[in-house]
Amino acid sequence: MKTMDLQELEKRFQEKIDKEIKIEPNDWMPDEYRKTLIRQISQHAHSEIVGMLPEGNWITRAPNLRRKAVLLAKVQDEAGHGLYLYSSVETLGADREATIDDLHSGKAKYSSIFNYPAVTWADIGTIGWLVDGAAIMNQVALCRCSYGPYARGMVKICKEESFHQRQGFESLVTLCNGTPTQKAMAQDAMNRFWWPALMMFGPSDDESPNSAQSMKWKIKRFSNDELRQSFVDATVPQAEILGLTIPDPNLKWNEETGHYDFSPINWDEFWQVVNGNGPCNKERIEARTKAKEEGMWVREAAMAYAEKRALKKTA
Amino acid sequence: MSNREWPLWEVFIRSKQGLNHKHVGSLRAPDATLALANARDVYTRRSEGISIWVIESNNVHASDPSDADSLFEPSDTKVYRHPTFYEVPDGIKHM
Ligand SMILES: [Fe+2]
Ligand SMILES: [Fe+2]
Numbered sequence: 001m002k003t004m005d006l007q008e009l010e011k012r013f014q015e016k017i018d019k020e021i022k023i024e025p026n027d028w029m030p031d032e033y034r035k036t037l038i039r040q041i042s043q044h045a046h047s048e049i050v051g052m053l054p055e056g057n058w059i060t061r062a063p064n065l066r067r068k069a070v071l072l073a074k075v076q077d078e079a080g081h082g083l084y085l086y087s088s089v090e091t092l093g094a095d096r097e098a099t100i101d102d103l104h105s106g107k108a109k110y111s112s113i114f115n116y117p118a119v120t121w122a123d124i125g126t127i128g129w130l131v132d133g134a135a136i137m138n139q140v141a142l143c144r145c146s147y148g149p150y151a152r153g154m155v156k157i158c159k160e161e162s163f164h165q166r167q168g169f170e171s172l173v174t175l176c177n178g179t180p181t182q183k184a185m186a187q188d189a190m191n192r193f194w195w196p197a198l199m200m201f202g203p204s205d206d207e208s209p210n211s212a213q214s215m216k217w218k219i220k221r222f223s224n225d226e227l228r229q230s231f232v233d234a235t236v237p238q239a240e241i242l243g244l245t246i247p248d249p250n251l252k253w254n255e256e257t258g259h260y261d262f263s264p265i266n267w268d269e270f271w272q273v274v275n276g277n278g279p280c281n282k283e284r285i286e287a288r289t290k291a292k293e294e295g296m297w298v299r300e301a302a303m304a305y306a307e308k309r310a311l312k313k314t315a
Numbered sequence: 316m317s318n319r320e321w322p323l324w325e326v327f328i329r330s331k332q333g334l335n336h337k338h339v340g341s342l343r344a345p346d347a348t349l350a351l352a353n354a355r356d357v358y359t360r361r362s363e364g365i366s367i368w369v370i371e372s373n374n375v376h377a378s379d380p381s382d383a384d385s386l387f388e389p390s391d392t393k394v395y396r397h398p399t400f401y402e403v404p405d406g407i408k409h410m
Contacts, residue, residue: 027380076360083357087341090323096343097320153340160361299345303321306346 017218022148025091033217036210037147038092039108040219042099045085047111050103050284052078054118055127063121070167071124077160084156088149104289106276111135113196115278122175122182126189128168130197130235136161137231138201146218169238176242183243190239191247198262199270201228207267232260323372324350326357328364336368344369 004012009028016023023029052075059075062068086096102108113131118124139161142154175186202208202224214220222230232251239246250263272278321343327336339358344350350369359367378386394400403410 024380026377073360076356080357080360083342084340090341299321302345302349303319306349309346 014216017146017216020218022151023146024148032213033219034092036214036217036219037150038089038094038099041085041089041092041150042094042102043109043111045082045089045099046103046108047114048078048082048085050110050114050288051131052082053284053287054114054116054280055124057118058121058124061121062124067171074128074164074167077164081157081160084153085150088147088153091149100288100292104285104292106285109274111200112270112273112278113200114284115273115280116192116196117280120185120189122172122185122189123193125168125171125175125186126193128164128166129172129238130168130190130193131200132161132164132168133235134197134200134231136165137227137234141221141227144218144221169242172242172244176244186242187244190244194247195266195269196273198228198232198265199273201225201231203267203270204265229259232262236260321345324354324369325372325375326350326354327368327370328354328358329366330364332365336366339363341372 010030013023013029013033023033055071055078056075059068059071062071086099089099090096099108103110113134118127136158139154139158143151143158145151145154172186175182205211205223205225208224211220211223215223236246236251248263250261252261254261273281276282322345323341324344324347325341326339328339329336342350342353342357344353347369351367354367354369358364390396
């Protein structure tokens with residue numbers, strides 16, 4: 001390659017982005033673009049993996065075999081999502097295990113929603129409906145991300161996510177048409193998960209300084225607030241069908257804007273949870289660290305076995 | 316903690332009989348047997364494939380994106396390689 005100055009490279013890069021040409025692993029890209037993606041994709045991967053914990057907790061207690069098989073398949077999908085994403089972060093030259101160690105040390109974040117506990121069976125349906133629903137809203141937008149491997153991973157993930165949301169909704173339909181106790185359990189789950197689900201879209205636009213650059217690079221296509229609004233608009237009618245009340249006295253249809261108005265979000269709570277003080281932060285990180293440390297001998301044994309066999313072959 | 320990671324493998328899947336194997340992503344595994352087993356679990360949970368190839372990533376040799384112009388531009392200029400370059404008299408139907 002002829003030596004080009006940085007400015008020229010950056011200009012050509014932005015032209016590609018503007019022309020909707022995807023960026024692939026070996027293409028030149030600005031350091032900041034690479035760093036932003038490594039951070040975003042690895043944190044996305046961590047979210048998929050940590051997200052298995054609250055739901056995994058209910059696999060042995062699912063109310064019947066059908067729900068159990070479904071939950072097992074869903075949690076397995078989340079493991080798959082984590083793996084697609086760790087692979088795509090590796091294409092950027094990041095060290096997979098180092099990103100995982102950053103999660104364990106608290107340096108890397110993951111979606112704040114997974115720091116809330118799943119205390120009743122209705123929480124599992126609600127997580128599928130609201131949490132996977134919010135994740136879909138985010139991920140559909142990411143299918144058009146300028147970075148090829150991330151965009152392709154998202155396409156695959158989105159195809160799988162819609163089953164996650166539907167199974168959750170179906171489970172809630174059953175509870176909401178069940179006994180008054182079951183219905184109350186669903187309402188209670190809704191009360192606890194509604195606001196944390198809205199927080200999944202991240203800080204308000206005026207509070208997210210990196211957003212503009214990500215939009216310019218087409219890593220992001222819609223702002224946090226835009227996605228949050230789309231989620232509210234899509235979800236309110238679904239809650240009505242369930243007969244559940246959304247825990248927000250100010251939620252109402254705005255004829256003028258064509259959107260639902262809703263109360264301001266409690267950002268103090270959001271930052272508390274992001275910064276490690278949510279109900280389950282400590283437990284989640286301990287579980288992940290333990291899994292790595294206590295599973296390490298399996299990885300080592302598998303590697304030793306593979307090497308021994310390779311040696312035998314060449315001998 | 317061990318700092319030796321399992322090698323990286325590229326995964327190719329034949330989605331149905333009659334089609335080529337197509338690259339779908341990568342994964343880590345200690346050997347080919349486990350790479351195939353993991354590829355099945357990670358990439359074919361919904362009948363996406365009927366056959367899997369795995370190739371250790373460091374055995375893949377790729378062209379350099381910055382050579383793309385010199386490699387592929389010459390074929391863009393050879394329009395006579397395409398049938399549409401040639402004029403066929405009106406009376407001829409299938410050619
Ligand atoms: Fe997922
Ligand atoms: Fe999901």
